[in-house]
Amino acid sequence: MELVELETQISRLAELGLPLAPDRNIDDLLYSLPRDLFERRPYELLLSILGAEVEREPWGRWFCDRAWNFDTECVHGPGAYVRIARELCRITGRPDAFTDVEDHVDLATGGAWIAYTVNGRRRRWTAEVHDDWADGLVVTYLLDDLEQDGHRFWTRDNGQIVNLYFLDTCAAEGINSLLPNGSPLAPVLS
Incomplete structure (x- = not known):
C-alpha cells in the first residue's frame, strides 16, 4: 500500500x-x-x-x-443512556436535539430505560440489561430520531x-x- x-x-x-x-x-x-x-x-x-x-x-x-x-460496554449505572444520547447529539452538530433527557439503570434488578423529547415528541424506551452492554435496539431508536437532512x-x-x-x-x-x-x-x- x-x-x-x-x-x-x-x-x-x-x-x-x-x-x-x-x-x-x-x-x-x-x-x-x-x-x-x-x-x-x-x-x-x-x-x-x-x-x-x-x-x-x-x-x-x-x-x-x-x-x-462508542464503547458499547458502557452501561454501568444511572446516566449511561443519557451520556450515549448526549454524544450522539454532539456528533450531529445539534447538542440540544434531545431535551429533558433522563434514564434509569438498575443492573441488579435488570431494569433500564431512557426518556427524552425530540422535535416536540416525548419518547421513552425500555432497555434490556445484559451486564454492562448497551441495548443495541434502543441505540438504533436514538440514531433514527437524530438522522435528518x-x-x-x-x-x-x-x-x-x-x-x-x-x-x-x-x-x-x-x-x-x-x-x-x-x-x-x-x-x-x-
Missing part, C-alpha cells in the same frame, strides 16, 4: 465532512500514535482515532466533532468499539473510495 502523508489525509477527510475539531492539530494526533503508523495505514487509522478524545490535557476534547468511538450515522466494524460518523451519503462514498477493501463505512440503519 502506498504511503499517504498525514497532512493529506487530514485535509481530504476534512473536505469530506470529518475535519479535526477547532484547536486540535497534528501534534495531538502524534501524541497518541507515531506518524509512520498513520502514513502506512492511510485513512484507516486516522478514521479510527477521529472519534476518540485527545490523550493529553486539557482533557475532554474530541479529535473530531462528527465522530465518536440527508445525513445519517455511518460506522466501521471495529468489534466492541463502534466508530460512528455523521455524514451524508456522498461524503461516506468519498471516504470509502480512500479505504482499502474490507473496511468501508456502512450505514447504521438501512
Whole structure:
C-alpha cells in the first residue's frame, strides 16, 4: 500500500465532512500514535482515532466533532443512556436535539430505560440489561430520531468499539473510495 502523508489525509477527510475539531492539530494526533503508523495505514487509522478524545490535557476534547468511538460496554449505572444520547447529539452538530433527557439503570434488578423529547415528541424506551452492554435496539431508536437532512450515522466494524460518523451519503462514498477493501463505512440503519 502506498504511503499517504498525514497532512493529506487530514485535509481530504476534512473536505469530506470529518475535519479535526477547532484547536486540535497534528501534534495531538502524534501524541497518541507515531506518524509512520498513520502514513502506512492511510485513512484507516486516522478514521479510527477521529472519534476518540485527545490523550493529553486539557482533557475532554474530541479529535473530531462528527465522530465518536462508542464503547458499547458502557452501561454501568444511572446516566449511561443519557451520556450515549448526549454524544450522539454532539456528533450531529445539534447538542440540544434531545431535551429533558433522563434514564434509569438498575443492573441488579435488570431494569433500564431512557426518556427524552425530540422535535416536540416525548419518547421513552425500555432497555434490556445484559451486564454492562448497551441495548443495541434502543441505540438504533436514538440514531433514527437524530438522522435528518440527508445525513445519517455511518460506522466501521471495529468489534466492541463502534466508530460512528455523521455524514451524508456522498461524503461516506468519498471516504470509502480512500479505504482499502474490507473496511468501508456502512450505514447504521438501512
